[in-house]
Amino acid sequence: MNRTNLFSRKPLSSPQPGRIALRRHLGPWHLTFMGVGGTIGAGIFVLSGTVAANYAGPAVAVSYVLAALACGCAALCYSEFASMSDEGGSAYLYVYRSLGLFPAWMIGWSLILEYLFSAATVAVGWSGYFCGVLNAIGLPLPEQFSSAPIVFDPIHGIGIKGVGINLPAIAIVSIVGLTLWRGIRESAWLNASLTMVKVLVILLVIGLAASHVRPTLWHPFVPPNQGTFGHFGLSGVLRGAGVVFFAFVGFDMISTAAQESRDPKRDLPIGLLATLAICAVLYVAMALVMTGLVPFRELNVANPIMLALNRAGDGLQQLSLLVGLAAIAGLASALVVSMYGQTRIFMAMAHDGLLPASLGRISVQRRTPAYGTMIVSALVGLAAAFMPVQLLGELASIGTLAAFVAVCVGVSVMRRVEPDAPRAFRVPWGDAFPILGTISCLGLMATLPADTWIRFVVWTTLGLAIFWLRRRSKTSRSMAV
Numbered sequence: 001m002n003r004t005n006l007f008s009r010k011p012l013s014s015p016q017p018g019r020i021a022l023r024r025h026l027g028p029w030h031l032t033f034m035g036v037g038g039t040i041g042a043g044i045f046v047l048s049g050t051v052a053a054n055y056a057g058p059a060v061a062v063s064y065v066l067a068a069l070a071c072g073c074a075a076l077c078y079s080e081f082a083s084m085s086d087e088g089g090s091a092y093l094y095v096y097r098s099l100g101l102f103p104a105w106m107i108g109w110s111l112i113l114e115y116l117f118s119a120a121t122v123a124v125g126w127s128g129y130f131c132g133v134l135n136a137i138g139l140p141l142p143e144q145f146s147s148a149p150i151v152f153d154p155i156h157g158i159g160i161k162g163v164g165i166n167l168p169a170i171a172i173v174s175i176v177g178l179t180l181w182r183g184i185r186e187s188a189w190l191n192a193s194l195t196m197v198k199v200l201v202i203l204l205v206i207g208l209a210a211s212h213v214r215p216t217l218w219h220p221f222v223p224p225n226q227g228t229f230g231h232f233g234l235s236g237v238l239r240g241a242g243v244v245f246f247a248f249v250g251f252d253m254i255s256t257a258a259q260e261s262r263d264p265k266r267d268l269p270i271g272l273l274a275t276l277a278i279c280a281v282l283y284v285a286m287a288l289v290m291t292g293l294v295p296f297r298e299l300n301v302a303n304p305i306m307l308a309l310n311r312a313g314d315g316l317q318q319l320s321l322l323v324g325l326a327a328i329a330g331l332a333s334a335l336v337v338s339m340y341g342q343t344r345i346f347m348a349m350a351h352d353g354l355l356p357a358s359l360g361r362i363s364v365q366r367r368t369p370a371y372g373t374m375i376v377s378a379l380v381g382l383a384a385a386f387m388p389v390q391l392l393g394e395l396a397s398i399g400t401l402a403a404f405v406a407v408c409v410g411v412s413v414m415r416r417v418e419p420d421a422p423r424a425f426r427v428p429w430g431d432a433f434p435i436l437g438t439i440s441c442l443g444l445m446a447t448l449p450a451d452t453w454i455r456f457v458v459w460t461t462l463g464l465a466i467f468w469l470r471r472r473s474k475t476s477r478s479m480a481v
Contacts, residue, residue, distance in 0.1 A: 010096040034337055036199065037330075040198060041331050041335070047243065048287050051063060055232065056222075056232070057221070063244050064280065064284050067247065070245070071248040071276055073441075074404040082272065083269055090341070091404070092108035092348055099409070106460065108354065112345065113399035116379055122335045126168070126169065128303045129331065130172075131168065133325060147164050166385050180339055199282070206282075209316055229447075243397055248280075293309070293312040303324070338380075343369050343372045346359040346376065350372070354467075359375065
């Protein structure tokens with residue numbers, strides 16, 4: 001491969017002789033459980049409340065629908081790429097094969113932002129529900145040991161509230177990191193078990209709480225705009241869609257598992273599309289129920305479903321503890337998938353020489369990227385310990401949207417540069433869905449707050465600097481030889 005060309009593309013078949021292979025244990029059910037497990041997490045247990053309270057009101061349900069439609073276009077594009085290869089790497093790999101080396105690095109760098117902060121968001125949400133359960137049983141944890149010292153709201157921005165650290169978040173990240181280090185089989189079965197628990201509890205809550213919904217709380221369904229873009233009104237619904245887009249990131253994680261799938265060209269598209277359909281229905285139903293139980297402005301907390309059930313009365317308080325326990329299990333499974341995805345992105349980029357080789361080194365005994373897993377655990381733990389959930393969620397969303405835009409563009413390009421490559425799945429109707437996915441994802445990115453864009457630009461600039469420094473270093477070493 002000619003690395004001097006910034007737009008050299010990675011060939012569809014790129015065998016790596018002598019490399020230790022990952023174990024292929026995952027079938028379509030495993031992948032669907034992985035997708036649902038990674039998707040149904042902070043998006044429903046945490047961000048649904050903050051988006052309703054700060055941006056969209058009861059129309060957060062519409063925000064989820066808009067995000068799901070944009071995700072649907074991206075999911076079809078992911079499925080076509082996934083059906084062409086049995087390698088992992090997600091959007092990074094797909095962009096490398098369609099658009100070239102430099103765009104692939106930038107998308108890989110965005111994926112690091114996506115997975116790092118989505119995992120940290122889930123860990124902070126897990127901590128909120130864990131502390132809620134402790135409070136319910138009379139064992140409250142002091143705030144200085146259960147919340148971040150940094151605070152954030154869309155009006156006042158970032159602030160410091162004092163000394164503190166989120167110890168429960170650090171604890172769950174450490175436990176999940178150890179599980180991933182042990183092996184994919186253990187991680188897959190843990191994720192499947194926890195996913196079944198949380199989906200059953202979500203269905204139970206929706207079914208029992210639906211009869212207690214007060215439709216008057218849905219009026220006005222779209223609260224009037226407060227005078228600035230994104231604070232309620234139609235613009236708030238659109239901004240809410242951009243923020244909750246993070247809630248659908250789980251289906252992207254499925255495509256990182258290609259090297260551990262038994263039949264990736266068939267199983268990955270099934271897992272991708274099944275995950276999106278299941279999660280979209282559950283998100284919309286839960287958003288409607290939650291905003292129908294209590295006034296939406298009360299939901300700006302780390303455990304909004306527990307709060308809604310406690311405030312609603314009518315015997316629903318008994319469900320609160322059950323939801324807390326389900327959220328603890330469910331967010332743990334989402335964290336497994338988020339951190340798994342990050343380690344596999346590191347591994348793919350390291351194998352291509354874009355990150356240090358140690359991040360892609362596979363343990364002979366465990367058949368897992370052991371060193372990369374430790375690094376991911378440390379980074380996620382630091383972010384979860386000191387940053388608030390609202391800030392983490394918005395950063396994860398913009399990284400996700402950037403990756404989805406590149407994948408949608410890449411499908412159209414790939415059809416022109418590799419028209420005869422075998423595709424077990426093809427997006428229907430020509431370029432209609434790739435174009436629609438590109439436009440919708442760019443539109444949702446445009447609705448995100450200016451502060452989020454500033455942080456994204458800073459992150460991207462850092463990525464550019466690292467890319468050029470590594471290229472310059474490799475060029476100097478090759479000239480010396």
